[in-house]
Amino acid sequence: MTHSDLDSVRRPIATAHGLPNAHYTDPAVFAEERDALLAAEWAGLGVAADVPEPGDARPIDFLGMPLLLLRDRAGVVRVFHNICRHRGMILVDAPRRIEGALRCPYHSWCYSTEGRLVSTPHVGGPGQNTATGIDRDTLGLIEVRSHIWMGVVWSNLSGDAAPFVEHHADLLARWGEFDHPLHHGGADSCFVLDVACNWKLAVENYCESYHLPWVHPGLNTYSRLEDHYHIEATDRYSGQGTHVYRQLTGPEDQRFADFDGLSPKWDTAAEYIAAYPNVLLGVHRDHAFAIVLTPKGPGHTQEQIHLFYPEADTDADLRARNTAQWKDVFKEDIFVVEGMQRGRHAPAFDGGRFSAAMDGPTHMFHAWVAARMQHHRAQAEAAE
Amino acid sequence: MKTLEAALLAAHDAGDRHALVTLYQQAAETVSGAERAFFLTQAHVFAMELAHPAAEALRAQLVEMGREEPL
Numbered sequence: 001m002t003h004s005d006l007d008s009v010r011r012p013i014a015t016a017h018g019l020p021n022a023h024y025t026d027p028a029v030f031a032e033e034r035d036a037l038l039a040a041e042w043a044g045l046g047v048a049a050d051v052p053e054p055g056d057a058r059p060i061d062f063l064g065m066p067l068l069l070l071r072d073r074a075g076v077v078r079v080f081h082n083i084c085r086h087r088g089m090i091l092v093d094a095p096r097r098i099e100g101a102l103r104c105p106y107h108s109w110c111y112s113t114e115g116r117l118v119s120t121p122h123v124g125g126p127g128q129n130t131a132t133g134i135d136r137d138t139l140g141l142i143e144v145r146s147h148i149w150m151g152v153v154w155s156n157l158s159g160d161a162a163p164f165v166e167h168h169a170d171l172l173a174r175w176g177e178f179d180h181p182l183h184h185g186g187a188d189s190c191f192v193l194d195v196a197c198n199w200k201l202a203v204e205n206y207c208e209s210y211h212l213p214w215v216h217p218g219l220n221t222y223s224r225l226e227d228h229y230h231i232e233a234t235d236r237y238s239g240q241g242t243h244v245y246r247q248l249t250g251p252e253d254q255r256f257a258d259f260d261g262l263s264p265k266w267d268t269a270a271e272y273i274a275a276y277p278n279v280l281l282g283v284h285r286d287h288a289f290a291i292v293l294t295p296k297g298p299g300h301t302q303e304q305i306h307l308f309y310p311e312a313d314t315d316a317d318l319r320a321r322n323t324a325q326w327k328d329v330f331k332e333d334i335f336v337v338e339g340m341q342r343g344r345h346a347p348a349f350d351g352g353r354f355s356a357a358m359d360g361p362t363h364m365f366h367a368w369v370a371a372r373m374q375h376h377r378a379q380a381e382a383a384e
Numbered sequence: 385m386k387t388l389e390a391a392l393l394a395a396h397d398a399g400d401r402h403a404l405v406t407l408y409q410q411a412a413e414t415v416s417g418a419e420r421a422f423f424l425t426q427a428h429v430f431a432m433e434l435a436h437p438a439a440e441a442l443r444a445q446l447v448e449m450g451r452e453e454p455l
Contacts, residue, residue: 100435108429118455121429127421129452136453 009351009370013363018351019370024198024344030298034063036376037277037369039157042164044279044292045069047151047306048077049184055098055113059090062157063295067144068092069153070102072113077148079155080141084109085117091141102141115141150175150281151182151308152290170233171275177262178283182308185319189307191327195334197341199278199295200369202303205337206272206280206291207361209240215332230360235368237275238361245270245284248325250318256286259310274361276368286310289326299341305330388414404430405438421451428452 008017022029050058051071059082060067068082082091084104091104101110101118110119117136124131145156147164154164161167209228212219231239245268247255262285270284280291287309294302307323354363388411395403408427412420424446431439446452
């Protein structure tokens with residue numbers, strides 16, 4: 001792997017190559033990307049609806065890091081490292097409700113749901129629960145920066161990214177009309193797809209509309225290729241939009257309610273954006289969805305799909321149909337992302353080329369990956 | 385005390401934390417000094433975990449004994 005490989009990715013789209021195979025197959029590059037692309041940015045971990053009630057706790061394995069999603073007593077969703085400050089024991093190993101304090105199962109050090117260390121039993125000897133040197137104010141759970149937007153729990157593991165609302169100011173403004181409470185559709189509005197591909201291939205495929213007529217012919221019957229437009233915001237997000245979104249209707253013309261206050265554009269528009277690094281979002285007049293990509297290895301990704309509505313109370317049959325419809329669409333993509341993953345084991349593959357007319361959003365993502373990786377490697381070299 | 389010990393072991397085996405709060409408080413009543421603080425601590429931890437109504441009073445006792453800090 002040389003920097004010139006990545007220089008070719010960053011060239012103008014007409015002459016650029018895609019990322020080299022190693023970015024999809026090499027465990028060492030996967031580890032580099034974990035730091036450079038996922039930990040250093042605002043990555044999606046899950047959704048706030050994963051912990052719907054105060055005290056709800058859900059362990060998350062993100063890139064091998066044990067994290068804990070926890071809704072505190074006041075209702076604030078927080079992300080912690082899922083470890084006790086005493087001996088590093090995993091605190092929560094399955095989703096559950098924390099009724100009072102979070103007690104470590106090893107020596108029973110206890111934490112409030114806000115992460116404060118509130119008890120250190122017998123730490124000074126039997127029955128003596130304080131000790132010199134054990135300063136509870138400095139030994140709370142280690143919290144990770146997080147932010148909730150579009151129902152997604154975004155987290156900056158490195159702790160040094162710009163604040164979320166600053167980092168994604170452009171996207172928040174673009175979709176400002178959807179800045180309303182989102183209601184998760186519940187158990188029938190989420191599903192998981194385990195896909196044998198690198199997480200970036202899921203992003204790349206989601207970004208572009210070029211594949212729609214071939215991979216999603218059902219969509220193409222009403223939403224043709226020429227009805228789509230590119231969405232490109234350098235270093236932040238890219239995707240596609242359509243001018244001909246058609247609402248799902250029930251047998252008696254039932255429809256989901258619209259988000260309040262949308263401008264006429266959204267009567268027929270819908271947009272699908274990959275917010276770098278790993279969250280795929282879609283908005284429509286009557287629902288939204290989020291796909292959180294959890295990288296499990298160079299060639300394995302878990303896709304968590306969640307659907308949201310403007311109102312808490314929605315028609316169950318219509319909701320189930322909407323989930324099924326999107327599930328069919330996303331499953332149609334599996335053979336291509338898995339096929340591209342297998343293709344990355346061909347030594348002769350040079351990263352491929354892009355259609356300057358159709359692949360702009362995908363190339364923008366590649367160029368972002370290449371730039372971030374070059375920056376990361378330069379920093380690592382400077383530190384040596 | 386043997387009956388209490390058996391009850392405590394049974395409560396631990398069953399994961400019955402409500403019973404543990406009660407039983408450890410009972411154990412504390414049978415002893416004094418450090419041993420009493422030990423049992424009160426056990427009761428207090430399980431009470432905190434459960435948001436049990438006895439948690440506050442148990443902590444207050446331990447604080448009074450110089451064994452714990454106020455919240």
